[in-house]
Amino acid sequence: MVPTSAQLGPVPGWAILWVVFLTAVGLFAWRVTFLIRLLRLGRSEKRWDRIPERIKQVLVHVLGQRRLLDEPLVGIPHVLIFYGFLVFLLATSSMLLQGLLPGIHVPSLEVNRYVAPVIDVFAALVLIALAVTSFRRFVLRPAGLQLTWDATLVNILIAALMVTYLGASSFRIVASPAESKVWLPFAWGLADWFARSETLRTNAQALSHVFWWAHVLIVLFFLAYLPYSKHLHLLASPFGAFFSRLDPPGRLPAPAPEGQRLGAERLEEFTWRELLSAFACAECGRCERACPSFQVGEPCSPRQLVHNLKVQLLQYGPALLKKARAATDGGEPALLGGLIAPAELWSCTTCLSCVEHCPVLNEHLSIMVDLRRRLVERGEVDARLQEAFSNLQRYGNSFGQSERKRAVWTQGLDFKPKDARKEPVEWLWFLGEYACYHPALQETTRSLARVLRVAEVDYGILYEAERNTGNDARRAGEEGLFELLREKNMAALEKAKFNNIFSTDPHVYNTFKNEYPELNHGRHPIRHHTELLADLLERGRLKVARKLSHRVTYHDPCYLGRYNGVYEAPRKVLKALGVDLREMPRSRRDSFCCGGGGGRVWMEEIGEAQSRPSESRVREAAALAGVEMLVVACPKDFVMFTDALKTTGLEGRIIVKDLTDLVAEAVIGEAAEVVQKRAA
Amino acid sequence: MNIAVLTKQVADLVEGIEIDASGRAVDRDSIRYILSESDDHALEEALLLKERSQAHVEVFSLETGEVRDGLCTALAKGADRVVMILAGQETPPSNHAAARMFASVLKGLPFDLILTGVRAIDDLDGSVGGLLAGYLGLPYVGLVRKVELVDGAATVEKEYPGGFAAELGVKLPAVLGIQAAEQPPRYVPVTRLRQVMKTAQVEEQEAEPASEEPVSVERMYKPEEGAGAAMLSGSAEEIARQIVNLLSERRVTR
Amino acid sequence: MSNDVWVVAEHARGQLSESTLETVGKGRELAHATGGKLVALLLTDDERNQINSLAAADLILLARRPEFREFTPEAYGGAIEAALKEAPPRLVLMGSTSVGLDLLSVLSARTGFACLDSCTRLDLRASQLLATCQIYGGKLFVEVALSSATTLVAVVPGSFAKPADQPSGRPEVRELTLPADLPVSRITFHRLIEPPSGDVDITKVPILVAVGRGIQNADNLPLAGELAEALGGAVCASRPVIDQGWLPLTRQVGKSGMTVKPKLYLALGISGAPEHLEGMKQSELIVAVNTDPKAPIFGAAHYGAVTDVVELIPMLTEEARKQGLKKAS
Ligand SMILES: Cc1cc2nc3c(=O)[nH]c(=O)nc-3n(C[C@H](O)[C@H](O)[C@H](O)COP(=O)(O)OP(=O)(O)OC[C@H]3O[C@@H](n4cnc5c(N)ncnc54)[C@H](O)[C@@H]3O)c2cc1C
Ligand code: SF4
Numbered sequence A: 001m002v003p004t005s006a007q008l009g010p011v012p013g014w015a016i017l018w019v020v021f022l023t024a025v026g027l028f029a030w031r032v033t034f035l036i037r038l039l040r041l042g043r044s045e046k047r048w049d050r051i052p053e054r055i056k057q058v059l060v061h062v063l064g065q066r067r068l069l070d071e072p073l074v075g076i077p078h079v080l081i082f083y084g085f086l087v088f089l090l091a092t093s094s095m096l097l098q099g100l101l102p103g104i105h106v107p108s109l110e111v112n113r114y115v116a117p118v119i120d121v122f123a124a125l126v127l128i129a130l131a132v133t134s135f136r137r138f139v140l141r142p143a144g145l146q147l148t149w150d151a152t153l154v155n156i157l158i159a160a161l162m163v164t165y166l167g168a169s170s171f172r173i174v175a176s177p178a179e180s181k182v183w184l185p186f187a188w189g190l191a192d193w194f195a196r197s198e199t200l201r202t203n204a205q206a207l208s209h210v211f212w213w214a215h216v217l218i219v220l221f222f223l224a225y226l227p228y229s230k231h232l233h234l235l236a237s238p239f240g241a242f243f244s245r246l247d248p249p250g251r252l253p254a255p256a257p258e259g260q261r262l263g264a265e266r267l268e269e270f271t272w273r274e275l276l277s278a279f280a281c282a283e284c285g286r287c288e289r290a291c292p293s294f295q296v297g298e299p300c301s302p303r304q305l306v307h308n309l310k311v312q313l314l315q316y317g318p319a320l321l322k323k324a325r326a327a328t329d330g331g332e333p334a335l336l337g338g339l340i341a342p343a344e345l346w347s348c349t350t351c352l353s354c355v356e357h358c359p360v361l362n363e364h365l366s367i368m369v370d371l372r373r374r375l376v377e378r379g380e381v382d383a384r385l386q387e388a389f390s391n392l393q394r395y396g397n398s399f400g401q402s403e404r405k406r407a408v409w410t411q412g413l414d415f416k417p418k419d420a421r422k423e424p425v426e427w428l429w430f431l432g433e434y435a436c437y438h439p440a441l442q443e444t445t446r447s448l449a450r451v452l453r454v455a456e457v458d459y460g461i462l463y464e465a466e467r468n469t470g471n472d473a474r475r476a477g478e479e480g481l482f483e484l485l486r487e488k489n490m491a492a493l494e495k496a497k498f499n500n501i502f503s504t505d506p507h508v509y510n511t512f513k514n515e516y517p518e519l520n521h522g523r524h525p526i527r528h529h530t531e532l533l534a535d536l537l538e539r540g541r542l543k544v545a546r547k548l549s550h551r552v553t554y555h556d557p558c559y560l561g562r563y564n565g566v567y568e569a570p571r572k573v574l575k576a577l578g579v580d581l582r583e584m585p586r587s588r589r590d591s592f593c594c595g596g597g598g599g600r601v602w603m604e605e606i607g608e609a610q611s612r613p614s615e616s617r618v619r620e621a622a623a624l625a626g627v628e629m630l631v632v633a634c635p636k637d638f639v640m641f642t643d644a645l646k647t648t649g650l651e652g653r654i655i656v657k658d659l660t661d662l663v664a665e666a667v668i669g670e671a672a673e674v675v676q677k678r679a680a
Numbered sequence B: 001m002n003i004a005v006l007t008k009q010v011a012d013l014v015e016g017i018e019i020d021a022s023g024r025a026v027d028r029d030s031i032r033y034i035l036s037e038s039d040d041h042a043l044e045e046a047l048l049l050k051e052r053s054q055a056h057v058e059v060f061s062l063e064t065g066e067v068r069d070g071l072c073t074a075l076a077k078g079a080d081r082v083v084m085i086l087a088g089q090e091t092p093p094s095n096h097a098a099a100r101m102f103a104s105v106l107k108g109l110p111f112d113l114i115l116t117g118v119r120a121i122d123d124l125d126g127s128v129g130g131l132l133a134g135y136l137g138l139p140y141v142g143l144v145r146k147v148e149l150v151d152g153a154a155t156v157e158k159e160y161p162g163g164f165a166a167e168l169g170v171k172l173p174a175v176l177g178i179q180a181a182e183q184p185p186r187y188v189p190v191t192r193l194r195q196v197m198k199t200a201q202v203e204e205q206e207a208e209p210a211s212e213e214p215v216s217v218e219r220m221y222k223p224e225e226g227a228g229a230a231m232l233s234g235s236a237e238e239i240a241r242q243i244v245n246l247l248s249e250r251r252v253t254r
Numbered sequence C: 001m002s003n004d005v006w007v008v009a010e011h012a013r014g015q016l017s018e019s020t021l022e023t024v025g026k027g028r029e030l031a032h033a034t035g036g037k038l039v040a041l042l043l044t045d046d047e048r049n050q051i052n053s054l055a056a057a058d059l060i061l062l063a064r065r066p067e068f069r070e071f072t073p074e075a076y077g078g079a080i081e082a083a084l085k086e087a088p089p090r091l092v093l094m095g096s097t098s099v100g101l102d103l104l105s106v107l108s109a110r111t112g113f114a115c116l117d118s119c120t121r122l123d124l125r126a127s128q129l130l131a132t133c134q135i136y137g138g139k140l141f142v143e144v145a146l147s148s149a150t151t152l153v154a155v156v157p158g159s160f161a162k163p164a165d166q167p168s169g170r171p172e173v174r175e176l177t178l179p180a181d182l183p184v185s186r187i188t189f190h191r192l193i194e195p196p197s198g199d200v201d202i203t204k205v206p207i208l209v210a211v212g213r214g215i216q217n218a219d220n221l222p223l224a225g226e227l228a229e230a231l232g233g234a235v236c237a238s239r240p241v242i243d244q245g246w247l248p249l250t251r252q253v254g255k256s257g258m259t260v261k262p263k264l265y266l267a268l269g270i271s272g273a274p275e276h277l278e279g280m281k282q283s284e285l286i287v288a289v290n291t292d293p294k295a296p297i298f299g300a301a302h303y304g305a306v307t308d309v310v311e312l313i314p315m316l317t318e319e320a321r322k323q324g325l326k327k328a329s
């Protein structure tokens, strides 16, 4: 018998259920429509294309819960609760249908031979999982996780759902054991135990109904409450995954189309998917825990950024919907300088770690950069950054040096690299400004030139026609400058004759690969020099003359690793050289940024930094037993880490070396300095 | 309140400069031009005044170097009108000639304040601001770092060595030589600059020709460049003495 | 036309300025070599303290008025213009200073006399007067023949040595007749603004004692402080020193700190990383001390010495005190 067929006072149970059901669904629908309208305040952005790939995202990130499993203590319970949730979605729907339509036969999943045991087991697993998460939440209290009433309530509700379900099942078994022959380990266990009590046994049928009602009512309450609660992410995050960005992360979304102000600071200036981030966010804090700037105590928090966007959206969105705002700017206080301070934006190193770790595929970085764009548009950049921008604009490099000096590094060579503008070459070597201008790096640059000569690689350079590629200017919010630099570089590249192109600079690599469409639609896939070196070693074009025996560790540059997935090539090279490679705890996609990306290297220090990401990183490397060398594959890393060794006093403990120098040492058989001396 | 800002383009030292074959002048082909730094500050100060007192700002520049870029940047920063003054000659004029040309254009125009950089790196025969003031019979104050407008007069801060400054009252109209604006010159995002360049109205105006060459240059030369520091040697005590002697000889400690 | 050389005397807070004394020395030498007189032009409210310092002059043209207590370009310029027009000398020297720069160009335009700025040398060669001026921030020198009858020249302070011995002559003092319509109303002096107190603004201090990691530990920092005190300057540092918290962030020089252009930058135990050089390479005089003869700082310095700074600093302090460097200020 269906519990709702009984009379509850003067009215039949099913009628009451209908009233409650319609109310809950109404509340739910009302709220959801409202939330969608809020999202539609945002700028349009195409996210309906490439449906199969989007479905795949949902499969991997929603059903597969991939990123949650990065942290097992939270991840496994979350997976259990999530799957429990799905299972119960089915079970409870069947219960609801039966209750709403007592006259019609609806297949009852709770007694189905195949489904019921699954539900039963999940109910118990979910309870265990909740115990684990509660333990973490209330006893371990990890930093960054806020205790809110809302979260506690939702946890209690979920637990109550499981308990009431098990209660209803087990009392049903007690009431009519003969009817329930299905294997339900937990319900049966409970039933056996309840059956020992006379009172419970006689009232079993009624108790089963009470629990049934409790379960169904809680579900309906949950349904109505969910979109109002913090656990909105339960609803929004699958859509977050579906509508996530499919473009490579190294391709920053273009700013608002021409004619509109650059960047964003008001709700309508963000894209709707950016606004959706706010609803999809579970406030899990993974982004924050992965954020180098946050970790060293800078005012940067990707979680807070998304949270603030949500606060702004919920607070001022409704008024915007009602058009209650004055026709001009005014009503809504700007996000910038309001909830979000410029320092929070500038302290981001654009390392992509937050994006890479967010389980709901939020796009913190595009929000960050959109806000920065607006700061730049308003001219609010610190004096150093302004100088760097002006230098890039005028001289094509942030050092403020003459373009004519770009190739001075070649002066220390006893041969002259080919000029790709004048003669055709197989490989075009695009150096990047650090490798060209920074005095601490020029020797490394020459090292590579010598190694390439040994390997008889036919390469050339652009000499003074090379410009900064704009990767970091773009991420610092100077979109126009990026475009200007891209035009100049493209003009130079079009004049050069080459088949392939490689760079020593991951920042160049990234932007060439992802943001220079004309370059990539052609036949020039860019490679990083570590890829080229790995290849040369593999094919025997480079021979290791002297095996190296150092114990080293390797730092994955953000723009090579996380951004573009190049993790293996540098490791292959190191292996071929014979060194003993030890990984740092934070490596590959968990690599810890040097702190110099996204224009940070040009800016003033933010606050009285007590520690810097680079310092945290060299400490990590130095903590590895016996490791004597931190190997890098990005010129900025070299500069940042050499500096950090000085400020941390680790200079005697460990040295920083560019991978190229190690290759030179092993291949040419002599340390680069010696080669240089001999040449001199 | 009408403010005129006079700017000029000078050689960018980042690119280096060479002396021409005659040995008496800079090789102009070796030069890449850039807006004179203190003129940039003069413009900034004018824009700050515009923001504070709704002044109308017009920027004038002689036709040398990348003048069009410089004027467009001024527009993008917020100047109301920009004018390129046609000098009708190829070689950049001396400051005396430049001041005459500016005077011929500005004479009779209703400007309350004329701001210009106090000094440019290539100034040899005085500064344009002072010369112009002399020609127009206006008061001139240089090394100004702050300007406030109070009841048709300006209150300015003029810099002195050692961190001192004087506050002076200046009746308008007047010419001021700006040393530094109250805040560093503002940044113009490239997008805005390019938009302005596409649509900008750079007016052109002929100046009365002037070709005063008040200075007869005998020769030009570069200072000898040592490979680096001249090294002092000896015991620590001897070094200390040499350094201190050096300082007193050079009279840097004053 | 006379062969006289005039020097426009500058004074601040009652004292004749150092650069006036230097110029008087040089001017006298030139005037006497060409058979002219050295005339000092003194506009002041009270000449008593100032006249003694001008003993090297042959003649002092004095104008005493309360308005001349503080420099105002209009009144000073008007007075000098009148005097110049009456009896133009061969050469008028002034400082390429806040005072001189306000006079030079205006006077040139008003009188039609030629003018030159940034002069660092004056020579008499085969009875031809030659001035050498530096332009482009010292990257080029220009030698100019002073061929007009009268030329106004602004001299970079510190270009000429102050005569060691004061001639004990008693120059004739003649009152300057001021024009009746001396303009004094368009520019008025309001007040003197003292340098801001609080932490030193290292961008404004003419002498910087900069310490790097070569200073070794915080205990040695007071040594640098004493040296700065003895030289009349301030201490600043490279980033690692600031990072240790030994000095406040306001004292950091370099990429992420301040850009400074002092008259003297004494780099003690600083390696000279590009991030540091960027903030100080425009200093007028850079003296570097480092134990490493190959330290890049020597590439940017004018003078260098290889020695231990911890040992050297106290010696420098003592030597500076002995020579009474600071008292000159
Ligand atoms: C993004 C970025 C921004 C930066 N910004 C700045 C900045 O604003 N300012 C700045 O200064 N740096 C900055 N740096 C750091 C810069 O790269 C250098 O690390 C720093 O300038 C080195 O300081 P130092 O010369 O004091 O130390 P070191 O390089 O360690 O040099 C110490 C020197 O002292 C010498 N020495 C040691 N003992 C003695 C002794 N007893 N007597 C004499 N000499 C001795 C040594 O030979 C050595 O040359 C920045 C770096 C980065 C990456
Ligand atoms: S990109 Fe990196 S630095 Fe920026 S917010 Fe994300 S994790 Fe933090």
Ligand code: SF4
Pocket: A280, A281, A282, A283, A284, A285, A286, A287, A288, A302, A303, A306, A357, A358, A359, A360, A361, A362
């Ligand atoms: S943005 Fe993503 S990673 Fe950050 S708190 Fe929200 S859900 Fe977690």
